[in-house]
Amino acid sequence: MKILLAPSETKSSGGTNPFNLADLWNNELFEARSKLTRLYLEELKDDFKSKQMFGLKKPAEIAYYQSVGLHSLATKAAKRYMGVAFDYLDYSSLNDEQQKYIDENVMIFSNLFGPIMAGDLIPEYRLAQGAKIQDIEADKHYKANGAKLLDSYLADEEVLDIRAGYYDRFYIPSKPYTTLKFVKDGKAVSHWAKAYRGIVLREIAKAGINSLEDFMNLPIENLTVQEIQTKKNKTEIIYTIG
Numbered sequence: 001m002k003i004l005l006a007p008s009e010t011k012s013s014g015g016t017n018p019f020n021l022a023d024l025w026n027n028e029l030f031e032a033r034s035k036l037t038r039l040y041l042e043e044l045k046d047d048f049k050s051k052q053m054f055g056l057k058k059p060a061e062i063a064y065y066q067s068v069g070l071h072s073l074a075t076k077a078a079k080r081y082m083g084v085a086f087d088y089l090d091y092s093s094l095n096d097e098q099q100k101y102i103d104e105n106v107m108i109f110s111n112l113f114g115p116i117m118a119g120d121l122i123p124e125y126r127l128a129q130g131a132k133i134q135d136i137e138a139d140k141h142y143k144a145n146g147a148k149l150l151d152s153y154l155a156d157e158e159v160l161d162i163r164a165g166y167y168d169r170f171y172i173p174s175k176p177y178t179t180l181k182f183v184k185d186g187k188a189v190s191h192w193a194k195a196y197r198g199i200v201l202r203e204i205a206k207a208g209i210n211s212l213e214d215f216m217n218l219p220i221e222n223l224t225v226q227e228i229q230t231k232k233n234k235t236e237i238i239y240t241i242g
Contacts, residue, residue, distance in 0.1 A: 001212060002105055002106075002153075003107070003159075003162060003204070004167075005109070005118070005162055006085070006108070007083075007110050008082055008084075009055065009127075009128060011125065012075070012080055012124070015074045016073055017074050017075070019070060019121065019122065021034060024122075025116045026115075026149050028149055029145060029149065032141060032146070033113055035136075036113075036136060037113075039136065043133060044066045054128060055126075055128030068124050070123045070125055074121035075122070076103065076118065076121060077117070077118050077119070077120050078119065079091055084191065084198065085194045085198035085201070086198060088194075088197075088198025089102075089199075089202050097208070098208075101204075101208055104119060109163060109170045111131070111138050111139075112133075114141075114145070115142065146171065147171055154173060155175070158211055158212045159175070159178065160179075162201065164194075175233060176233045177234060178212055180197070180200065180239065182196050183226060183238060192241060200223075203218060203220050222241060223240070224240045225238070225240075226238045
């Protein structure tokens with residue numbers, strides 16, 4: 001079973017290894033990644049364009065990410081991202097076997113690098129969701145260059161897609177897949193959806209889940225399955241919080 005996860009705009013600093021673009025998942029995407037990262041570095045030379053790409057307003061923050069570029073030491077994507085889902089996943093507190101599960105089974109859809117594995121080593125960078133790099137929209141760029149590669153990679157896998165809906169723009173599985181929805185007091189939630197994606201992923205890693213059937217039998221504290229809906233290739237598990 002493979003799990004699809006969204007990235008976060010906030011990143012941790014620091015790293016332990018030099019960054020090598022060629023080491024990311026599926027080197028057939030190297031050319032597409034090279035083009036986007038080259039343009040990204042070019043845009044950093046312009047303060048206004050950097051501001052648009054970063055989605056930031058404070059000059060000091062803009063200057064910081066301009067100076068970082070893509071030159072920082074790299075660390076695992078699972079440790080680099082710091083959004084709500086990643087906070088609740090709390091990767092660093094997992095044991096070696098559980099971290100290995102995340103590294104090898106979770107695919108993150110980076111706005112800059114496209115689909116990468118959670119164990120891939122990436123540098124610190126900043127790119128706002130939906131921001132263009134020159135005239136290129138990352139979602140369309142990676143959908144055009146990566147969809148067939150992803151279909152091939154996932155062909156023999158069950159797929160649990162816990163990304164935010166925006167990342168459908170990068171890729172929608174062409175085979176049956178499962179998503180999650182979180183409801184509280186009869187309404188879909190936003191912040192808590194991010195939190196529970198991290199919680200669910202943490203419990204999956206701790207249990208070493210290898211199939212959707214095993215996942216469905218996995219008890220998760222404070223979550224109750226309310227309904228399961230299937231439409232075409234998409235099965236949605238609707239959880240009630242509380």
